Amino acid sequence: MPSRVNTAFWLYIACAAVSLVMMIVAIATAGAAVSQVQQSGKLSAGDTSAAVGVLVTTSVVVGVLYIVAYVLFAVFMRRGANWARIVLLIVTALSLTGALGLFGVGALRLVLGVVATILVFIPPASEYFRSGRAARP
Template identity: 65%
Template sequence: MSAPQADVPGAAPRTTATGGAVTAPKQVNTAFWLYIASAALSLVLLIIALASVGTVTAQVQQSTGGKISGAAVGASITVSVIFGILYIAAYVLFAVFMRRGANWARIVLLVVTILSLVGIVSGYGIGAVRVVLGVIATVLIFIKPASEYFRSGRAARP
């Protein structure tokens, strides 16, 4: 077991069933920051999408011959922004729980990363960078010593 990492924010040590302290290995902390960077890029994509609302509204109205009102397009954009913000918040929350050793959060991040491969070509190149960061982070949390860290988390639970 290693000593607690006091200089790493959020890396509070857990205790195992035997009372020993377990801290996140460096690669788990690296993966955490990669997930945070990926979430930040998602926020940038959301801002870019908001900046192009007028253009999108005009294109939708033109392509439908005016059958869809600007209000309907605006409502759908509002719903998309709300879901985007919720996605980013959940992604960061899962990363925090993953860093604390929650294996379920590691699995959720794996699933989200696999699903995000669909969006690799979107987002003006930023989407690809976001997905690549998520893939690298996901690989890091499934190889040693991270896998041992998550196993020790299961052993620490009563």
């Protein structure tokens, strides 16, 4: 395995850790965001509670999906699975949606993912994935 693939693996694991931080920050700041809306008079107290619940649930679900995706597919990518490399490219592209949010933490995840994705698509790594595919029946 080329060292670049191993480096990319750890960068994807770092993306998973950043996703965990993003999930925690989103949950911690959910109440403040909803209270601003409540102060504007657009939501009742019951609607505010429901909004906090939806916001927290969405943050947890999306955060867990990102964490699982990065870790699971990074493991397969490290083993030489070309499809996992492509899925990680897609997951990194999807992280563009959160790049500007959560105090710059989303941008950090995007940068780590982009660097890792570049590492797995440049020649030494590409040869590794081609050889892994050729060795399979």
